[in-house]
Amino acid sequence: MGNLGVLERLLMDVLWDSGQALPANELRDRLLTPAAVAASRKPLATTTVLTVLSRLETKGFVTRDRDNRPHLYRAVRTxxxxxxxxxxxxxxxxxxxxxxxxxxxxxxxxxxxxxxxxxxxxxxxx
Amino acid sequence: MPATALALGALALALAWPLPILLSRARWPARSPGLALVLWQSIALTGGLSMIGALFAYGLLGFGTNALAGIRSLSVHAGSGAVPAGMTFSQVLALAAAFLLTGHLLLNLAATFLRARVQLRRHRHLVALLSEPSADRPGTRVIDHEAPVAYCLPGGTTSATVLSRGLISLLEADQLRAVVAHERAHLLQRHHLVLLAFRSWRSALPWFPIATRAETAVGLLVEMLADDEARRQVDDRTLAMAIALVGSAHGPVTGAGDTGAGDTGAGDTGAGDTGAGDTRPGDAGAGDTGAGATRTGTGPRDTDAAAFARPDHPFDLLTPRLRRLVVDTPRLRRHQGFGVLAASAGLLALPTLLLLT
Incomplete structure (x- = not known):
């Protein structure tokens, strides 16, 4: 699971670059860059993205808008x-x-x- | 026993004032920083032990004629909850002070280490998101920032050296090699543990100026030790040039000096003063000591600057860490080294010996 760290970084890059709140499946689509594909070494599943997002949430880098369905994720700071x-x-x-x-x-x-x-x-x- | 308390008190005083002052002014630590580091640790530990020991020995006078009997009697009385007849009020106070001081120092040590761990974890998360692993240097990460910085993140298997893009573009290949070797030495020799211990000592005794002086001295020695590792990879001039380039690039980028502790903006005005002093060595004497004072803003370094401010030689403007890179500084001779080690070990054993005799 060592590449989770790489995925965290790439995911934050997506959130930082977009500057808006995004749902997990949208994040997964935007993550399909060559670097991310190399890091996950397999088709990136939305569940993996959710795992990475919840890790980032615990660390305080991402907040989740639970009022929305599906949940929207946003970077806490730029x-x-x-x-x-x-x-x-x-x-x-x-x-x-x-x-x-x-x-x-x-x-x-x-x-x-x-x-x-x-x-x-x-x-x-x- | 009264003699024991007195002797321990005298030892505590000697270790709290004259000895650390002498050591922080001495020039030999630049020759063998590792030995000096051992001696500083011995002084700090023995200082604490003898301080506590003096109070304890005095308080024990109410319990018995020698330490062992006193301790035995103390544990019996602690169980029954009574105080032996004839014990004076000052002895009770001393005993309480000994226990409180011990608890205070130990709790502070634990708190310092825990706080550092929390800060480091947060910092490591930030680094993980904001930097990329270096392609050609294992254990090294590169952060995209123009300020030239290099530092190390201790943490067992996850420890890393962090370089900024600004640093990589500023330095040449072998200067970079020196930087990485320097940081790796910090990590391998676990310097952060020593620094944290001395920092905890200082924060536990904020009214005690020697603790600050010791922390500064130890910080300097640790840098020298890391420099020595870098010097095994590159020549002294390369390392010195790397420090000079990174150090002088820092000023304009951060806007202020980088000591952190006493930064009040005085460092900025100091820049002009030293600049002038350097180009006109003739009037260096008084002016440079003054600049030394504004440079750091904290007490301890003033004396270093004063010790080196002989106007006839530009090397003397440098503090010991840099000076040893440009002036030949032989290591201590073998017997001198043994002397330092023996003194450290002797000091450390002294409180226990005094208490048991």
């Missing part, structure tokens, strides 16, 4: 908003959250990095 949330954590603008993520440049400040670059560049030009 791709850009999620990307901003992620980068926020990575760049440590949320001081409470960064400890778990060790970034490559660590505590090196832009100024310090700049002096290092100046220090290294004349010699590298030789």
């Amino acid at each position: 791709r850009a908003e999620h990307t901003a949330e992620l980068m926020h954590e990575v760049l440590g603008s949320a001081p409470d959250r960064q400890a778990a993520l060790a970034r490559f440049i660590g505590n090196v400040t832009p100024q310090e990095a700049e002096s290092l670059r100046l220090l290294l560049s004349p010699a590298s030009g030789e």
